Amino acid sequence: MDQDQTPIALEDGWRDMEAGIARLKRILHGVDGTSFTSQEYINLYTMIFNMCTQKPPYDYSEQLYKRYKQALEEYIKSTVLPSLKSKHGEFLLRELVERWKNHKVMVRWLTRFFHYLDRYYVSRKLLLPLKELGLSCFHDLVFGGLKTTLTTIVIDMVDNEREGQLIDRALLKDVVGIYLEIGQGSVGLYELDFEKAFCKGTTDYYSKKAQIWMLEDSCPEYMLKVEDSLQKEKERVGHYLHASTEEKLLEGTILELISWRAEEILYKENSGCRVLLLDGKYEDLSRMYRLFSKIDAGLFHVSKIFKEHVKEEGMSLLKHAADAANGTKNEKKEAVGSPEQEFVRKAIELHDKQLAYVTNCFQNNSAFHKALKAAFEDFCNKDVAGCTSAESLASFCDSILRKGGSEKLSDEVVEDTFDKVVTILSYISDKDLFVEFHRKKLGKRLLFDKSANNEHERSLLSKLKQYFGGQFTAKMEGMLNDVSTARDHQTAFEEYMRDKLPNHRVDFSVTVLTTGFWPSYKTSNINLPSEMIKCVEIFKDYYNSKQKSKRLTWIYSMGNCNIVAKFDAKPIELIVTTYQAAMLLLFNGSERLSYSEIVTQLNLPDDDAVRLLHSLSCAKYKILNKVPSNRIISPNDVFQVNHKFIDKMRRIKVPLPPTDEKKKVVEDVNKDRRFSIDASIVRIMKSRKVMGHQQLVAECVEQLSRMFKPDIKIIKRRIEDLISREYLERDLETANTYRYLA
Incomplete structure (x- = not known):
């Protein structure tokens, strides 16, 4: 400004400014054009x-700052508040949104007119910037008094939407926007007031x-409504709420509906989790998992x-097997094999x-894998119709691998079944007992040519080896x-026989076994007939x-x-054991x-x-006649060939009475377990040298549990035995502590 220019008086200048503000109000109400011209x-x-x-005392920066605020307050009191006072509900929201838009336009124009004031005076005096001052005026005079009413109206509208009514989402978004805009980028006001x-x-x-839902709906119906509600609340945030609200909104909803x-x-009657599991409701169970993973x-x-x-x-399966074994329950026609195999x-x-x-x-949540494992370990380690699970599993494998033991299965089905057998075996603690039973049955299949498929035998062993070592x-x-x-x-x-004895009339085959691999079989020095001795x-x-370096032991x-017996009616080929023959x-x-x-x-x-x-004399096929003719063998009995014997078959197998092989298997396993426990204790003590009783027992159990669950009492007895054999000694200075003796 030139030095000789006359200063502008405050009132004169403000009069022109008031004319500009009046023009702005008319523009806002659509009365006087849509905007200021550049010149204006x-x-x-x-x-x-x-x-x-202007130089002091004509610098009116302070007065203009105050009048800027007064102008906004006057506009609000004369125009905005009266227009809102007569409105209610959704109409109040619409009016507020409209007035807020006008207010923002007014603040925007005034801050442009007063821009110089904002740049220098406000920044120098550390005052509230003009835009913020304009927002503050609206908050103090309008919003502060209405915010509780606004929030109530918004909540009512949202509740109506939850009940299925259509609402003006754009209006709600605009109202929520006012909370955020007045907060000028901060969500503090939005969080506190709304x-x-x-x-x-x-x-x-x-x-x-x-x-209401819990009373009226089943568990699946309730969960469906919960999931739908959560999804809609999430969408609601996207439509008209601030993103930061989502977590809190869902948290509260989940708390009320699920937690x-x-x-x-x-545990809802007739439709809870257990019922869904029984009925195979996969979709409902998936929904239950999704919902309960949130709490x-x-x-x-x-x-x-x-x-x-x-x-x-699993316990129901055990009971069914026991009922079937006791004959108290009719077996279904499709049941295959013994009750334990069916189990x-x-x-x-x-x-x-x-x-x-x-x-x-x-x-695939780990908690459910653990639950499945724990449940199967619980019932799979109980006896099945008088048999251990290990024996039952071995019998089941035998029914698949033995000729005529089961229905014809494809290679793919057999492979899949073996995978599942290995899984079930992993739940059984006495795995060594399964090995011994399986080895016993494998021996019979191999020695008596009863194995249906050699590749299947090797396949099962391969899977067992891969899983258990x-x-x-x-x-x-x-x-x-x-x-x-x-x-x-x-x-x-x-070939040797053809060369040495070309006229030999007996067909003779021998299977040579390696002693360490096969189960222990009974041997006796029976006096064989001359025909057999020659072979x-x-x-x-x-x-x-x-x-030349190996010695044969005959079993x-x-x-x-196979011998041919000539009876009066016809000759019959008898399939018998070597002893029977x-x-x-x-x-x-x-x-x-005579017997003697x-x-x-x-x-x-x-x-024997x-x-x-x-x-030969008291069972199904009476090849011999016994005197006296009862079913009890005694030292005074006399026997002779039953020449009148007849059978419709030309070839029959004469079975021996069954023996209790289970007892022998259990005895062999218990003997092997003693050796395993001894080896484990020595191995541990050799590496540790000195160890407390509890720690030694715990580590021994851990080492052996892959094959069987050792009895603590037996471990204690084996420790005593090793002490007596001078592998270990008690520490004289420390109680319940052992030392390894090299």
Whole structure:
């Protein structure tokens, strides 16, 4: 400004400014055009500029700052407040939004006119910037008095929307925007004046709804409504709320709909979690998982019910097997095999079904895998119809691997079944007992040519080895290799026989076994008939010519013979054991033989003699006649060939009475366990040198639990035995502590 220019008086200048403000009001109301011209804007800006840059005492910056605020307050009091006073509900919101838009336009133009004041005076005096001052005026005079009413109206509108009514979402977004804009980028005002009350209104709404839904709806219907509500609340945030509200809004909704009612939902009569599991409701269970994963310990409670369900289903299978074994329940026609084999088949089906829940419904969550494992470990380690689960599983495998043991299964089904067998075995603590039973049955299949498929035998061993380690299957792999090698021996032996004894009339085959691989079989020095002795001697000569460093031990109890018996009606081929054959061949030289004569000539123990004579004279096929003719074998009995014997078949198998092999297997396993415990204790003490009793027992249990669950009392006895054998000694200075003796 030129030095000789006359200063602008405050009132004169403000009069022009008032004219500009009046023009602005008319523009806002659509009365006087839509905007200022460039010249009008420049004139007003220049006037304010001049009034702020005049030398004291004509610098009116302070007065203009105050009048800026007064002008806004006057506009609000004269125009805005009266227009809002007569409005209610949604109409109040619309009016407020409109007035807020006008207010922002007014503030924007005035701050442009007073820009110089904002740049220098406000910043120098550290005053509230003009824009913020304008927003503050609206908050203090308008918003502060209405915010409670506004929040109530918004909550009512949202509740109406939750009830299915259509509302003006754009209007709500604009109203919520006012909270945020007045806060100038901060959500503090929004959270304090709106969000807190809105979230409270939401929890109140869903608290009432939860009570109604729980009474009226089934568990699946309730969960469907909960999931739908959560999804809509999430969408609601996207439509007209601030993003920061989502977490709090969902948290409150989840609290009311799930957390407070978790037990009611899970145990709801006729439709709770257990019922969903029983009915195979995959979609509902998936929804339950999704909902309960949102609350603390929610999945723990679901997994607990899942575990109880699986355990109860397993116990039901055990009861069914026991009922079937006792004959108290009619077996279904489709049931295959013994009750214990049927139990294994049903257990595999149960595992498939429950694993499908874990995979498809519970997203492979580790808590559900642990629950499944714990439940199966619980019932799979109980006896099945008088048999251990280990024996039942071995019998089940035998039914698949034995010729004629089960229905014809494709290779793919067999492979899949073996995978599932290995899984079930992983739940059984006495895995070594399974190995021994399986080895015993494998031996019979291999020695009596009852194995249906050699590749299936190896496949199962491969899976067992992969899962439990090479030590688990080493002996059984050796058995398979022995049989393969024995075939080569037999081929070579037959060529040897043709060369040495071309006119020999007896077909004779031998299977050479490696002692360490096979189960222990009963041996006795039975006096064989001359025909058999000749065959044995020939094979000895052959084998000694091939293997000079190895000694043969003959196990006649595992041998089989086919002999032709000439009865009056017709000759019949008898399939008998070596012992039975030796006994029958005695009658080629004598028509009648007493019990004592038979025992003496064969050099048989009494228990073997009784079993053999019972099978030939008192069982299904009475090849011999017994005097007296009862079913009890006694030392005074006399036997002779039953020439009148007849059967419609030309070839029959004469079975021996069954023996209790289970007892022998258990004894062998217990003996092996003692060795394993000894080895484990020595191995641990050798590395530690000194160790407390509790720590030694715990580490021993941990080492051995992969194969069996050792009894603590037996471990204690084995420690005492090792002390007596001077592998260990008690520490004289420290109680319950052992030292390793090198």
